[in-house]
Amino acid sequence: MTTGLSPEGTTAAIAALGTLIRGHRIRIGLTQRELADLSTISVRAIRDLEKGKAQRPRTDTIRLIADGLRLGPRARTALEEAVRRGHRGPAAGRTAERAAPPAPLHPLIERQAEAAVLTDELRSGTERLVTLVGLSGVGKTRLALETAARxxxxxxxxxxxxxxxxVADCLPDADDTVAALTADCADYLRGDGSADDLPPSPAAALGDRGALLVLDGVDPAELVFPRLARLQREIPGLRLLLTAAEPWNVPGERLFLVSPLDAPDPAAGVRPEAPAVRLFLGRLxxxxxxxxxxxxDLADIAWVCHRLDGHPLALAAAASWLTxxxxxxxxxxxxxxxxALLDPLADGRSGPSLQDRVARTLAALPAGHRQLLAGLCAAGADEFVLEDVLRLTGGPLPHCGRVIRDLLISGVVRPSTxxxxxxxxxxxxxxxALPAAAPAAVAAPSAAA
Structure with missing residues (x-):
């Protein structure tokens, strides 16, 4: 006697789950995107669930969708039972083959295009090492979570x-086996232990199957590149995704710059659908x-978003002051x-403040870069171009181009369209944060410079 469902039964159970989700969503008048914003689940994942394509949805995913749909106890139980029926097939049992990323704490605003590019490159194997860089709080972890989920x-x-x-901006998956496997990989790449001591668990668990290893908030200076090369030889399908304040600068690294959200100048017309405005409205x-x-109100919100450059953490902090x-x-x-508004009205237990994080980024820049930033700020213009950098530094064109690239990678400037x-x-x-970062190094150049 068997207790598992046949493949046909599993498919039917998942199809029933999709019908339930779609029915509840339509009943309360939500689009798939609106449900995605409320539940923090991607639009694509919701679409796949409703179409019955997601064969083994995670418990956290169903819980977040139920929260977004505001389901009562009976309807929530029906969803959970549909998931259990689908999980009773032969594939039941959590193994490294289906290790899942953590559940995000916040919805994904925009970033679909970036997530699509990263997903395609990592899934196809075109890129095996990708580093997401950008200023603290800009959304690197959230983009990594979306890419990992896809x-x-x-x-x-x-x-x-x-x-x-x-700062752990997600809900970790409590699976001791997977956690131990992940820790082995991370410790090995950080250089812990003997240089020749490759932990057997990753290779044994994953073999030649594909897998994504995400190191969130890592300091690339602590990583040992030869160990990555050896780990990738032992596990040919391994991909590595980093979120970091700066590049690793090793062969084969794909650098991916994460910029703030689009926040158009409201002088050209208020756009409530702009990503930064949507994020602020969600926090509101x-x-x-x-x-x-x-x-x-929308005009005021659009101006605040533009003034704060669409920086997600700055917008969230500003919105908290509306209490x-x-x-x-x-x-x-x-x-x-x-x-005064760049830190939220909280108890301070969520890690270093945004101002502290930005100050550390500025302190890590070369003194000449900080002097340039001070000169650009002293000029009073909202924007600058390459010619301004040439004028303020007096350096040759290649040097000035590299300086702007450095500033973009560190996240202290953003492109303006x-x-x-x-x-x-x-x-x-x-x-x-600039005046407090290094007072002696940021004296503004003279007007004649």
Whole structure:
């Protein structure tokens, strides 16, 4: 006597799950995108579930969808039972082959194009080492989570490791076997133990199958490149995705710059669908569910988003202040002293403040780069172009080009498309933190420079 479902029974159970999800979503008038925003699950994952393509949905995924649908106990139990019926097939049992990424804490805003590119490159094996770089709080971890979830949906095991001291912006999957396997890989790449001591567990568990190893918040200076080369030889299908403050700068590395969200200048018209505005509105609903933004409110929100350069963590921090002030007051503070709003109204136990993180990034830059940033800020213009860097530094064109690239990679400047030309903006959070980063090194150049 067997207790598992046949393949046909498993398919039917998953199809029933999809029908339930779609029925609840339509009943309360949500689109797939709106449900994705509420549940923090990707639109693609919801679409696959509703079509019955996701053969083994995770328990966390179903719980988040049930939360997004605001299901009562009976409807939630029906969803969970449909999942259990689908999991009783021969593939039941958690192994490294189906190791899953953690569940995100926040919805994905925009980034679909970036996630699609990363997913395609890592799934096809075109790239085997990708490093996501950008300023702290810009959304590197959230993009890595989305990419990992898509690859997991495509059948690739995902081993996720959050580096010690990094802010864990997700809900880890409590599986001791997978956690031990991931720790072995991370420790090996960090150089722990003998140089010739390759841990047997990764190769034994994964063999020549494909797998994604994510090291979130890692310091590339702690990683040993020859060990990665050996690990990839032992596990030919292994891909490595890093989120870091700076590149590893090793052969074969694919550098992927994560910029802030698009926040167009509202002077050209308010765009409520702009990614930064959508993020702010989502945070607004959390702190002020009673507030329904009118036309004037949306104009204030669009200006705050533009002034804070669409930086996700800065926007979340600013939105948290709406518990003690209104939108018009918030806009006035952002205009006069944005530094006061760059940390959320919290108890401070969520890790270093945004200002502290930005200050550390600035302190790690060469003194000449900081002097250039100070000169650009002193000039008073919202944007700068290559010619401004040539004028302020007096350096040759190749040097100036490399300096701008360095600033982009560190995340302290972002490309600007408002004027339809190749221009850049020094982020507001950087302008706020710059005077405290290294006072002696940031004296503004003279007007004649």
């Amino acid at each position: 690859l997991h949906d495509a059948g690739l095991p995902v081993l996720w490791h959050t580096a010690p001291g990094a 609903r959390r702190v002020r569910p009673d507030l329904v933004p009118g036309e004037r 003690v002030c209104d939108l018009r007051t918030l806009r006035g503070i952002v205009d006069s002293d944005p530094a 408002d004027g339809g030309r190749s221009a850049f903006r020094v982020l507001c959070v950087v302008r706020a």
